[in-house]
Amino acid sequence: MNLETGSGAARIAAAFNTEKPAFIPFMTAGYPAPEHTVDLALALQEEGAAILELGVPYSDPLADGPTIQNASAQALAHGVTMERALELARDMRTAGVHIPIILFTYINPVLRFGPERLYKAMEAAEVDGILIPDLPFEEAGEINALAKKYGRPLISLVAPTSAQRVKMIAEQAQGFVYCVSSLGVTGVRSELREDITDFLEAVRRYARVPVAVGFGISGPDQVAALAPHCDGVIVGSALLNTIRQAEVLLSQAETKQEGLTVVKKFVKLLQSGV
């Protein structure tokens, strides 16, 4: 299909151009199985997802908690590689997914695939950006240069522990700034840090791009509390938990729609916070 013209950076910027904070779901490519990935992406788009984060599974995901680790392990068992994840992204485009797609992966699979080869493949698959949680600012030179060359941002993360680094990272961020809402790895948390809003406002002061928040967000109350202080909310593990619960329904042709409805209901509930 024909996407609107413009680079990944412009398409990401446009996705934030809304009244409400952008809803940014994370899903693992090939989880629960590769044949569900496109259907799930379409369902998320239908429920108002502004940007899709597509996890490319890795054997040793240091920034991820058990939910995403397990999803990655299952996807790996289905043979989902970087190449296969890019094919799935391309399939999404063919099937009508028009929101920006951002890869979420780790530096080792990127290096192994070849950074420039990956950027070419991202361009071919109409993938708009990439997020690499184990590539801090100081190590990101080569990928950042490619991100600029291809107009497909390397999304920067900042954490509550980033201290004086927030200014340096936020000022140079492309696409959007990904604020890690809490210490720790990805995963559902019942409560957010008390100082989270101060942190988000500090990032907003320096960032020239939208500010999104993720890690640990699982319910509409949290979304509602964060909404006034950010431009986007990222939900991963809680969504994967829902997908896992729907796995049996998704895997049968006659109950597939029912499975997708379970996922859509959860997304609707989350967004009821704003």
Add this chain to the structure above:
Amino acid sequence: MNTETAYKSKGRFGAHGGRYVPETIVNALDELEKAYQEAIGDPAFLEELQYLLREYSGRPTPLYYAERLTEKLGGARIYLKREDLNHTGAHKINNALAQGLLAKRMGKTEIIAETGAGQHGVASATVAARLGLSCKVYMGEEDMRRQQLNVFRMQLLGAEVVPVKSGTGTLKDATSEAIRAWVSSVDRTFYVIGSVVGPYPYPQMVRDFQRVIGDETREQIMRMEERLPDYVVACVGGGSNAMGMFYPFLDDVDVKLIGVEAAGQGVDTDKHAATIAKGSRGVLHGMMTYLLQDENGQIIEPYSVSAGLDYPGVGPEHAYLHDSGRAAYHAVTDDEALEALRLLCTTEGIIPALESAHAIAEVVKLAPTVSADTILVVCLSGRGDKDVTQIYEREGGAQ
């Protein structure tokens, strides 16, 4: 990654090293680097460390002339650097004591550690008890099974051993889990890494805390032989005993440095841990180094009879020493290591750790090929008590 790229990168050894970690812990690494540099310039810190190494751990460890082994093999005069005589039975205590003191200095109350064979876990648990810190040790379930006695030792010492179920339940998975745990509690915990691996400044710091092995060896061999050795041999998993042993000799180009990796069932099988021999460059546990990985960049599980060598990466400085040719890296199989273990038992009355038996196996191959005036020093990194049950099972019990 292209090292020519114009960006600031910390702690590189040639193309290797660096700091590939979640943003959440970057600040903690900066703080650690600062605290470490202050500490090693502080006479009070060094004095306390030296006191503990001497009076608590039993340093200096002997450099022992292995007369019967020398006679048996013919060729090089063989010296054993007896790190096995340290408190807790291995070189691991040198680093654990130093990092424990650093943790206290930084005001941390809890230490976390990962362990494969259990020696670093035992050392960390010991240090935590001695310094009044709480301690959690992450250990793969498979390693817990292989090293039950060490698990119990850690528990006796008051540490909590956290079983790691992910992956194949070995050192790689324990390390990943320890890093994840550190990310979650970085404001109050100190992560005691057990080898010259991980993000900067760990590889440099652990090397500096282990160089006492090489410094002592240098002084001892000069006293005993009035010259430097021709060969220095040490086993390499992550590579901390080897790095500590090699480092003070790096500028002595006539001293040949040999690291010994675990070839498991053979480097041409898929059951080995020979990272330098068979690996390729990549990023794991925060560092760029040689790794066992597949064509998609997924980490391959290593294999060795020795849980301590069963790691798919290697310290980045070793990767650099390999690239530069300053050190040579060889690999010996499980069978060769076990044969060497028996030989050391029966010639010298010393049961080496399975890790150290790999270094001995290299000596078995090398010593007979060189002249009788050749001096060879091998790091006996640990004692074999922890491995006796496993050897018993493997060898089919009492004969």
